[in-house]
Amino acid sequence: MFTRVHQYSTNEQVRVPNVIALVGLPARGKTYISYKLCRYLNWIGIKTRAFNVGEYRRQACDFEKEGKADFFDHSNERAVRIRDECAKHAMEDMGRYLDSKKGEVAVFDATNTTRPRRKMLLDFCNREDHETKFRLFFIESVCDDPDIIDSNITEVKVNSPDYKGRMTEEQAKQDFLQRIEKYSAQYAPLCEEKDAELSFIKVINAGRSFFVHNVNGHVQSRVVYFLMNIHLLPRSIYLTRHGESEYNKIGRLGGDSPLSENGVCYAHKLRKYFEKENIQDLRIWCSQKIRVAQTANHLKDLAAHVEYWKVLDEIDAGICEGLTYEDFEARYPKQFSERDKDKYHYRYPSGESYEDLVARLEPVIMELERQSNVLVISHQATIRCILAYFDNKKREELPYLNVPLHTVIKLTPKAYSCQIEMFKFKIDAVDTYRAKPTEELPWELNGTESNLCRSP
Known part of the structure; x- marks a missing residue:
């Protein structure tokens, strides 16, 4: 009930700090979207910064002991606790960034594949101790095209800080595929009925189609406009x-x-x-x-x-x-x-x-x-x-x-x-x-x- 009241109240406001949260399995282009979106919003004069939860995780634990696929198993209680703490630290930094008026938009770059994690984000944006409550918008990158997924794994993930210099490309690829399986076991996609009050866009197969739901405010409109125009085809x-x-x-x-x-x-x-x-x-x-x-x-x-x-x-x-x-x-x-x-x-x-x-x-x-x-x-x-x-x-x-x-x-x-x-x-x-x-x-x-x- 509290969330519903807040949704209507923020909808009536014009100048509200915005949190843009990514959703999706690994290798679906979330960080690519985050990078492009930050660049675009800053260029048009909307001060924006990305908060990548993976960076917080890498600082919090030793990859050799904690960083491989088993660390992302939902049944690994210790790992879940560490990952939740990393997400909370990223949220707190994000909140300070927006409350200080240093920025107008924060991009929360993480998988956010479960409803509890997205509820944690929503509760954070609604917190009373913020100077102004934050308007939350989800971008879910959905992809079932094996060519796009394989390209993303091969060209991007094997060069990530998790793997580069630590194992061979083939080892990195196999570990990352196992990581995707761990996330898939608990993935709950955004749903028009179950998430009726949330604002979100689904970007399907790298922009071949879109589903837009409950867009509120100028920033969210600009984000949708931008996402529906970008692509990554080879060109000059x-x-x-x-x-x-x-x-x-x-x-x-x-x-x-x-x-x-x-x-x-x-x-x-x-x-x-x-x-x-x-x-x-x-x-x-x-x-x-x-x-x-x-x-x-x-x-x-x-x-x-x-x-x-x-x-x-x-x-x-x-x-x-x-x-x-x-x-x-x-x-x-x-x-x-x-x-x-x-x-x-x-x-x-x-x-x-x-x-x-x-x-x-x-x-x-x-x-x-x-x-x-x-x-x-x-x-x-x-x-x-x-x-x-x-x-x-x-x-x-x-x-x-x-x-x-x-x-x-x-x-x-x-x-x-x-x-x-x-x-x-x-x-x-x-x-x-x-x-x-x-x-x-x-x-x-x-x-x-x-x-x-x-x-x-």
């Missing part, structure tokens, strides 16, 4: 700015100027690069600016589709369009100083901020998550925003990512990272990068798999 995403423009040569902001002679040369070289790449069903997405359209025109016949998106246009500099940085500083010294203090949130008068640009580009990110091979031809600020999403960059880093002219950035999304390669073309171009004040060097890409810069 290519990002490049247009070729050097006439405005680039004289250092002017924005505008709609055509390509310079060097810019036209880059467009020709870009075509040769993609002829060598020989990508099947390549899609090209462009902004609607002249310099981008001219760059894309040289590649039209190599693409299955070419689309011109206004949302890919450069950041709107408002009253500063067409000015040089020197003009900007001389005419609007206070505005110039404000921008240097907080470039991410600074909004040009009658124009946009990087924060506005991220909101504008969200549909592009969703489509990039859904599509196969895509080349995006756009502008410095827009590519910074896209790159920051895939490279998991913080807001304060985003406006200072170095995206030079005449360079192709190739992104290859992986399960828990993104391989980043940079190909610099040997064609002269002005340097449009403006470093962060007091910073000697530009922010560098993580390139979690690699950070390569080479000539094609």
